[in-house]
Amino acid sequence: MDIGELILSTVRMATPILMVALAELYSERAGLVNIGLDGIMAFGALTGFMVSFLSGSPFLGIVAGACGGVLINMIYAYCTISLCAPQIVYGMAINIFAPAVASFIYRVYFGVSSTLAQATLMPTVAIPGLKDIPFLGKLLFDQTPMVYFAYLMVVFTAIFFNRTKAGLNYKSVGEYPKAAETLGINVIRQKYVACIICGALAGIGGAYLTTCYVNTYSDGVVAGRGFIALSAVIFGRWSAGGVLMACLLFGFCDALQLRLQIFNTSTPYQLFQMIPYLFTLAALAVLGIKKSGPASNGKPYMREER
C-alpha cells in the first residue's frame, strides 16, 4: 500500500472535520452545545459553492461560506442565549432546516438536470523550505491554504484558551457564568461571540468540501461530518490538541478502510466501514470517560435567576 497516498488522504479527510470540531469547541467552551453543525456545514457548502461558481474565486467562496454559517447560527444563538431555549432542540432544528434551505436555493438556481455544475478548486500552495523535507514535505506542506489555516487554528486555539486572559475569561463563561458575570465579564456578549466564531468555522468547514475538496455541490455532500466533529470534541477532551488527534485518527481510519476495501474485494465491505467507529470506541475506553467538559455546558444562562 502506498503510505504517502494514505497520509495525503488522511489529511484531506480530516481537515473539514477538524475545522468543524474547532467550531464546536469554541461553542462548548462558552457553554453552548451546538448539535446543528451538520446543518451549518450544509449551508456553508452551498453558499461557498455558489459564490465560488459565480465569481470563479474559491477564496470568496470560503468567505461566503463563513458568512452563511454565521447567518444560520444566529438563529440558534438568539433562541438559546436570549430566549434560553433548549440547545439540543434548536440544534436539531438547524440540522433539519439548513440543509433543506440549501437544497432549495440550489434547485431554484440550477434547476433539476443530469448535469452537475462544476466550480474551480482552490489551488495548492507549497510552503517554501518546508516542502523540501524528504517524504513528509510533499505530503504536509503542499496543500490548499485552508489546510494550513485549520492547523494554525489548532495552535492558536490552544494558546488562546490556556495562555491568554481573554481565553480564560472565555472559558469561565462555560464553567460558571454567574461567577464570571460578577467579575465583570459580559456573559451574554461572550456567548454571542462564541456563536459567531462557531458559525464561521463550521461554515468554512462546509465550504472547504465544495471549494477545496470536490468541485460539485450535491445534497447530502456533508454526509454526517458534523456529527463526527461533535464526537471529536468529546473524544478530544475539549482541548485543541485532543480535537486534532481525534480528527486525525478518524481521518486515518476512514482513509485506511477505503483502501482496505480495494485490496480485499472478497471481504464484506461493511466490516471495513466499521473500522473508524471501532477505533473511536476503543480509544474512548482506553482514555476513560471522566467528566472534563465545561461545567455549565448545555445549561441555559438566565441572568436574573437566583
Add this chain to the structure above:
Amino acid sequence: MKKFFALALALAMTVSLAACGGGSTPPASGSGSAGSAAASGGSDKVYKVAMICDSSISDGGWGAACYNAMEAAAADLGWETNYADSVAQSDYANSMTGFCDMGYDMIFLPGNQYSDATVQVAKDYPDIAFAVLNGATTLPTENITSILPDANQIGYMAGALAGLMSKTNVLGFIGGMEIDTTKAKLAGFEKAAKAINPDITVLSAYAGSFNDVAKGMELANGMISQKADVFFGDASAVDSGARQAIDAANGSGEIAIFDIGQPADLVALGQNPCLIGSVVTDNAGMLKLAMQDVEAGTFGGKTIYGSFDNQCLTVGTFNDDLVSADVQTSYMEYINQMAAGTFPG
C-alpha cells in the same frame, strides 16, 4: 414582551420544522398540468403520476435521471406529474398514502428500497398502480409492477468496453451500497471484461453512500494507485467524485485513465474529459410501457424488463478522440453477440 417573542419564535420554528418534515407530504401543485391537460384534450381523463424519492431530484445522478424520465414519459402521454423528494425511509408509506388520497393514478417508486412500503400501501389502494423501478421479480401483484433494467446487460455493456480499452489490465468499480442491482452490474462488468481479456482483474469497493462525493474521489485515487485505468460506477453523486479524481490524475497531459458513464448519455453532455462512453438506460421508455398499461387497464402482475432488445438499454455516444474506430467496431460486434445471447458466454 420577551415572552411574546419566545412564543412567536417557537411558533415560527415549529412551522418551519413541519415544513421541513414536509418533504414527505406532497406539494400542492403538479408541474406541467396546463400543458398536459391541453395535450390530452376534451373530456378525456387526465392521468396523474407521482414519484417518491429518497435522494434529491437535483442530485445530478440517479434522482435527477428518474425524475426526468417521469417528466419525459408523462409529457409524451399527456399525464400530470408530482413528486416528493428527500423522503426519509420512515416516511415512504406516509408519503405514498398522501398521493393516493389525492387521487393519483400511478405512484412511481425509483428503487428496490421502496418495496416493503409499497406492498404495505398497495393493499389499501387496489385501484392505484404502483410501479417500482428495479423492483424484485417476486414483487408484482395485481396493482404492483416491477420495472427492471437488465443489470447484467448493463454490466456486460460496460465490461466489454472496459475490456477493450484497458492497457494496464486493471479495472475499477465503485458502488454506493451493496444492493442486488449493483452486485449484478459488478458481476456482469467483470464477466464481460474477462471474456475479452482473461488477464483482467477488477478492483471494487463501496462508498457506503450515494451522496458522499468525497468518498468517490478517495476510492478512485486508491484504485488509480493500484493501476486501474478504466472505471465504471453505480453510485449517483459518488460517481462524479470518482470522475473528478480521474480527471485530476490525468492532469493536463494525455488522457490515459477512463470512465464509463451511466445511466444518462454523459459523453454527449460533455461533463468530464475522462468519459469514453456510456451505457444509457431509457427509464422513460420503460415507465411509458407501464403508463400505457394503466391507460389500457392491463397494469400489474408482471415485470417490465428494459433490455437492449426493446431499446431501453442503448450504447451512448463514444468519445471519438479516445475510442478508435476499430475499437468501436469490435465493441458493437460484442454488443450484437450479447443481444444474440452468445456473449459473454
